[in-house]
Amino acid sequence: MVIYSPMQVAAIRITLAALVLAPFVLHQLKKLQRKDFLPILVIGWIGSMIPAFLFALAQTQVSSALSGILNTLVPLNTFILGVLFFGLAFKWNKLIGVLVGLAGALFLILYGANFEASNLYYALLILLAGLCYATSVNTVKRYCQNIPSLLLTTIAFSSALPATIPLLLTSDFSEKLLYVDGGVQAFIYLAILAILGTAFANVIFFKLTQRTNALFASNVTYLIPLVAVFWGWLDGEVIGVYHIVGLLLILFGVYLASK
Helix, strand or coil: CCCCCHHHHHHHHHHHHHHHHHHHCHHHHHHCCHHHHHHHHHHHHHHHHHHHHHHHHHCCCCCHHHHHHHHCCHHHHHHHHHHHHCCCCCCHHHHHHHHHHHHHHHHHHHCCCCCCCCCHHHHHHHHHHHHHHHHHHHHHHHHCCCCCHHHHHHHHHHCCHHHHHHHHHCCCHHHHHHHCCCHHHHHHHHHHHHHHHHHHHHHHHHHHHHHCCHHHHHHHHHHHHHHHHHHHHHCCCCCCHHHHHHHHHHHHHHHHHHC
16 A cells, blocks of 8 residues: 555445446346345445455554454354344354364464564454454345345445545545556556455355355355465465365365355
């Protein structure tokens, strides 16, 4: 975030995600009912906008290793909140599966992790963001089962525009975009992140949640360190025994949780 501030990064992501998806769903708006709007607000604000700001701010003071570890708590949070507030039946195999998958993800992250230069107070922001994600995915499954995932994603992100657009317009965003060296290039990278990693990724994630269950969908969090290992392998890094152990634990955990 050399050019744009953390708040601007988050606002750009949410705004672009909403604007890119909007043209695809204009003809579907009539499918929404009045009872749908409160859950959509929860998903848009608590599940999307607030975590985007929390992560953007936290990443300035928290190492990637610690951030990755804290992010893997999302499935456990999803299970706990689901049981307490969303009518998810408590099953030991699901809890054990979540914990086994968590162990596998931690195994991958902790090996060679660097926690230096991490502010633990900012780490609490990531924990809060994880609780927001867990609330959102449970809300999708419980209250938005019959809303097309593309429509759900678009309206959820669009609900945050009254906050994100004024933030960008009242900041120095336009000056940085037009006059600062590298402003356009940085914006392009953020646009790619917003379109692929935020907009369309959430469409797929919400569809997965609707077709399976909140806990199974949240288990994709465990795959993030696995994907990182894969890219490292493509870049010439050596795959060790600990990678294999972590992979097996993750897959076994996801299998148990999905039964």
